[in-house]
Amino acid sequence: MTRPYAEVIGDPIAQSKSPVIHNFWLEKLGIDAEYRRCQVRPDELTDYFVQRRGDAAWRGCNVTMPHKLAVMDLVSDLSPLARRVGAANVVIPQDLGLAAGNTDATGFAEPLAGRRFDHAIVVGAGGAARAVLAALAGRATWITILNRDADKAQALLDELVPAGAATALDGTIDQPADLLVNASSLGMAGQPDLPDLERHVMPDGLVYDLVYAPLETPLLKAARARGLATIDGLEMLIGQAGEAFERFFGAPAPRQYDAELRVLLTPDRGPRQAL
Structure with missing residues (x-):
């Protein structure tokens, strides 16, 4: 056989x-x-x-x-x-x-262990971001989507997010977040870095980067320097x-x-x- x-x-x-x-x-x-x-x-x-x-x-x-x-x-x-x-x-x-x-959505959610969030910031508007937003449904009260193309972010918001906002990557964020997720290619080897978005995360918040090459992205390094809790991209990769x-x-x-x-x-x- x-x-x-x-x-x-x-x-x-x-x-x-x-x-x-x-x-x-x-x-x-x-x-x-x-x-x-x-x-x-x-x-x-x-x-x-x-x-x-x-x-x-x-x-x-x-x-x-x-x-x-x-x-x-x-x-x-x-x-x-x-x-x-x-x-x-x-x-x-x-x-x-x-x-x-x-299995991307469930793989993303696995290390969150049922945790809920008042305000989640999600960077990206592609397939990975779609899985993240589906996983955050019912877990996050308000979601802000950031993307280089603000119109694409708005379209995703209208489709998948019951309560939130959409803006360009360099747009204004009015309230601090307790979760920041990078679901874009920014920070990946050979790609530009994210702007310093970790400054919008509260001291007891969480930074989750789906990029795993490199494993310690500039975003995670900056978040850890601030003492923030972090989750790296291997968690979702292995979970899914x-x-x-x-x-x-x-x-x-x-x-x-x-x-x-x-x-x-x-x-x-x-x-x-x-x-």
Whole structure:
């Protein structure tokens, strides 16, 4: 029998850390399966699913850019959360077709541990921001969306946020926040840094940066210098992968090894820095 497998698809795909995560868990659990990368260009997406549906060893795939929107039109079953977010990042084969869901929102929310917020600032208006906003529904009383394109921020606000405001990245923020989330590419290696938005966060507030390359972003470094609590991008990356892993392989991810996994994902950092 062919060895079971799942994979992550996107274009490009070489940078994905998902195979490291899933294969680490498979080894820990002793499951005879594998997780791969597969580059799929936009014009190949439909054919990809036709081919995989005919492969009994295929257990599904994670979906990354630029396919998170397009896959929603290629499945027969779309989860309510994926519908609300407006993006899907996991596809699973079913007897009568394909089912798609979204684990980004739940992966983002996992380290928040049910915490609620009076005012959350979210930077970005792309797919990651959509997942963050869906996860914050019912958790944040007021949400301010900041984006380089203020019109895009306003459109996202109108669609997903019941109470909030939208402004350009350098716009005015009238009230302090107890949560700041960077859901943009700013601060990523090769990208410009965020402006010093951590100054808008209250002393007991939280700064959460979804960027994980580098792991210690300028935003997190500045927040820690102020004594603010922080969450780095590996938390969401590992959290969203854990939910997908169980869907693919039928066993809960062995999250008791998260500290070891974080070291594996950050080979350029010492163990004490990576935890």
